[in-house]
Amino acid sequence: MVTKEEVLKIAKLASLEIDESELEEATAGMSEIIEFANKINEAAEFNFGAEADVPDDALVNAIRADEVVESFTNEEILKNCKTARDGFFYIAKSGRKI
Amino acid sequence: MMKNRISQIRSMLESKEISCTELTKKYLAAIDAENNSFHAFTTICETEALATAAKVDRRIAEGEKLMPLEGIPMSLKDNICTKDIVTSCCSKMLEDFVPIYDATVWAALKASNAVLLGKTNLDEFAMGSSSETSVCGGTLNPYSKDHVAGGSSGGSACAVAKNMSVYSLGSDTGGSVRQPSSFCGVVGLKPTFGAVSRYGAISYASSFDQIGPITASVDDAAEVFNAISFYDEMDATSDPKTKKVDLTKLDGNVRGMKIGVIREFFENGVKPGVLSAVNNSIKTLSDAGAEIVVLSMPDIKYAVPVYYILACAEASSNLGRFDGIRYGYKTDSYSNINEMIVKTRSEGFGKEVKRRILLGTYVLSSGYYDAYYKKAQAMRAAIKQAFSGAFAKVDAIIAPTVPTTAFKNGFTESDPIEAYMNDICTVPANIAGLPAISVPCGMDGALPVGAQLIGNRFCEQTILNIAKAIEQSIKF
Numbered sequence: 001m002v003t004k005e006e007v008l009k010i011a012k013l014a015s016l017e018i019d020e021s022e023l024e025e026a027t028a029g030m031s032e033i034i035e036f037a038n039k040i041n042e043a044a045e046f047n048f049g050a051e052a053d054v055p056d057d058a059l060v061n062a063i064r065a066d067e068v069v070e071s072f073t074n075e076e077i078l079k080n081c082k083t084a085r086d087g088f089f090y091i092a093k094s095g096r097k098i
Numbered sequence: 099m100m101k102n103r104i105s106q107i108r109s110m111l112e113s114k115e116i117s118c119t120e121l122t123k124k125y126l127a128a129i130d131a132e133n134n135s136f137h138a139f140t141t142i143c144e145t146e147a148l149a150t151a152a153k154v155d156r157r158i159a160e161g162e163k164l165m166p167l168e169g170i171p172m173s174l175k176d177n178i179c180t181k182d183i184v185t186s187c188c189s190k191m192l193e194d195f196v197p198i199y200d201a202t203v204w205a206a207l208k209a210s211n212a213v214l215l216g217k218t219n220l221d222e223f224a225m226g227s228s229s230e231t232s233v234c235g236g237t238l239n240p241y242s243k244d245h246v247a248g249g250s251s252g253g254s255a256c257a258v259a260k261n262m263s264v265y266s267l268g269s270d271t272g273g274s275v276r277q278p279s280s281f282c283g284v285v286g287l288k289p290t291f292g293a294v295s296r297y298g299a300i301s302y303a304s305s306f307d308q309i310g311p312i313t314a315s316v317d318d319a320a321e322v323f324n325a326i327s328f329y330d331e332m333d334a335t336s337d338p339k340t341k342k343v344d345l346t347k348l349d350g351n352v353r354g355m356k357i358g359v360i361r362e363f364f365e366n367g368v369k370p371g372v373l374s375a376v377n378n379s380i381k382t383l384s385d386a387g388a389e390i391v392v393l394s395m396p397d398i399k400y401a402v403p404v405y406y407i408l409a410c411a412e413a414s415s416n417l418g419r420f421d422g423i424r425y426g427y428k429t430d431s432y433s434n435i436n437e438m439i440v441k442t443r444s445e446g447f448g449k450e451v452k453r454r455i456l457l458g459t460y461v462l463s464s465g466y467y468d469a470y471y472k473k474a475q476a477m478r479a480a481i482k483q484a485f486s487g488a489f490a491k492v493d494a495i496i497a498p499t500v501p502t503t504a505f506k507n508g509f510t511e512s513d514p515i516e517a518y519m520n521d522i523c524t525v526p527a528n529i530a531g532l533p534a535i536s537v538p539c540g541m542d543g544a545l546p547v548g549a550q551l552i553g554n555r556f557c558e559q560t561i562l563n564i565a566k567a568i569e570q571s572i573k574f
C-alpha cells in the first residue's frame with residue numbers, strides 16, 4: 001500500500017504534478033501497480049527451469065571513436081525549440097498566457 | 099490478397115506492368131478510403147511518396163536495376179525519426195516535433211528509394227497494447243471494429259492487414275510488433291536485440307527496444323529484415339554478429355528440427371480458440387518431421403512484473419529529456435523554470451505514460467531500488483540463462499503470441515494490470531534479447547490467432563523457416 005505522501009514524493013522526483021483532485025485516484029493507481037510489481041518478492045528463489053550452464057554472450061557496448069566530425073548546424077539544433085533567441089535555447093524566467 | 103507482396107510488386111515494376119507512380123497512387127487511394135474508419139495512419143506523406151515514385155519510374159525507364167525494396171510503398175511507426183516529417187510518438191509532448199535526422203533504418207530504406215506513404219499510429223510513446231493511449235485515437239481491428247488492432251504498433255499492423263501499406267516498420271519493447279500482428283492476422287518479426295539499429299527510434303526502454311518488420315508474409319518479413327539489419331556505429335548496442343537471412347534457403351522444411359513447447363505458456367488464461375489454433379500448428383510441424391520437445395519454466399509468469407519494473411525504470415530515465423526546453427511541448431504559463439518543467443511534463447504526457455514514469459521512478463528510488471530494480475535485474479539474468487539452457491536442447495520454441503485474440507475496445511483502460519498480464523508470452527523474448535516472430539495460424543471466430551516462434555540469438559533464419567512451414571499449412 002502506498003501513501004499519498006509517497007505518491008507526492010515520487011511525483012516530485014519524476015517532475016510531475018499531481019494536484020489535490022487527482023491524488024486519491026493516483027494513489028489507488030500507484031498502489032495497484034506496485035502491488036503488481038511486488039509479485040517478484042513473493043518468493044526468495046525462482047525456478048525458470050535453467051539446467052544447462054551456458055556461457056553468457058552478453059552484449060558489450062560498442063562505442064565509436066571519439067572524433068570531432070561535422071555535425072548539425074546551430075539552426076538545426078534550435079529548430080524544435082519554441083523560444084530560441086540569438087542562437088541559444090532561451091527560456092524566460094516566467095511565462096504567462098497572452 | 100496476394101501473400102508475397104514484395105517479390106510480386108517488384109516483378110510488376112520490372113516488367114512495367116504497373117508504374118511506381120500508379121502503384122503509389124493505388125496505395126494512397128486505399129489509405130484515403132480506409133484510414134478514416136481505422137486510424138492506422140497519423141501522417142500521410144503524399145507529396146514525398148509521389149516524388150520518390152517518379153524517381154523510381156525514371157530509373158526503370160533508364161533500364162536501371164531495382165535496388166532491394168526500391169519502389170515498394172511502405173510506412174513507419176510514428177516513433178521512428180523521419181527528417182523534415184513530423185514524428186509525434188502520438189503524444190501531445192511531440193505533436194509538432196520535426197526531426198533533424200533520419201533514423202538509421204529509414205536512412206537505409208530511403209537510400210534505396212523506398213516509398214514512404216506515411217507514419218502509423220501507436221500507443222503514446224509505444225506504451226500500451228491497444229493503440230488506445232494514442233492522442234490520435236485508437237486503431238481499430240481490421241477484422242472487427244469493436245476490437246482493437248493491438249499495440250503498440252497497431253497502426254502498422256492494421257495498415258498492412260488492410261493493404262494500405264505493403265509493409266511497415268514497428269518497434270517491439272515487450273511485444274509491440276508481435277501482439278498487433280497476431281491481432282490483425284499479419285506477420286511480425288522482433289529481431290535479436292542488437293540486430294537492427296535503434297538510432298532514431300525514440301527511446302522507451304533502451305535495453306528492450308527493437309525495430310522490426312510487419313508484413314503480409316514470412317518471405318516479406320525476411321526481405322525487410324535483410325534490408326534493415328546491419329551494424330551501425332550510431333547505436334552502441336548494435337551488434338556486428340547480426341546475420342542476414344538466406345532467402346534461397348527459406349523453404350519451410352522443418353524435418354529433423356527440435357521445437358520446444360514451454361508448458362507454462364499453454365496453461366492458465368489461454369483462450370481455448372487460441373490454444374487449439376496453436377496446437378494445430380504444433381501438429382503440423384510434428385507431421386512435417388519436427389521433433390516436439392516439452393520444456394518447463396515454472397516461474398516464467400514473473401517475467402511480466404520483471405519486464406514492467408525494468409522497462410519503466412528505463413522509461414523514467416529516457417523520458418527525463420522532455421522538459422520543454424529543446425524540443426516538444428512547452429507550457430506557456432509558469433512562474434519559475436522548475437514550474438515550467440513540471441507543468442510541461444504534466445500537461446504533455448498522457449495517463450499511461452505518467453503511470454509508467456511513476457512506477458519507474460518508484461523502483462529506482464532510495465529504499466526501493468534493491469527490492470525491485472536490483473531483484474528484477476537478477477531475475478532477468480536467470481530468465482536469460484533459462485533460455486540459453488533451452489536452446490541447448492531445441493532449435494526454437496513455439497508458443498501463442500498472445501493468450502487471447504484482440505481485446506474489445508476500452509479493455510486496457512478498464513483493467514490495465516490485466517492487460518499487462520496478457521504480455522506473458524511476448525515479454526520473455528525482450529527480456530532475453532531473443533528474436534521472435536508472430537505468424538497467423540488460424541482464426542478464433544472472426545478474429546485471427548498468431549503463433550509465436552522464439553529463437554536463439556541471431557537465429558532469425560530458423561524461426562522464419564518454421565513460421566514459413568506454418569504459413570504454408572494454413573489458408574489464411
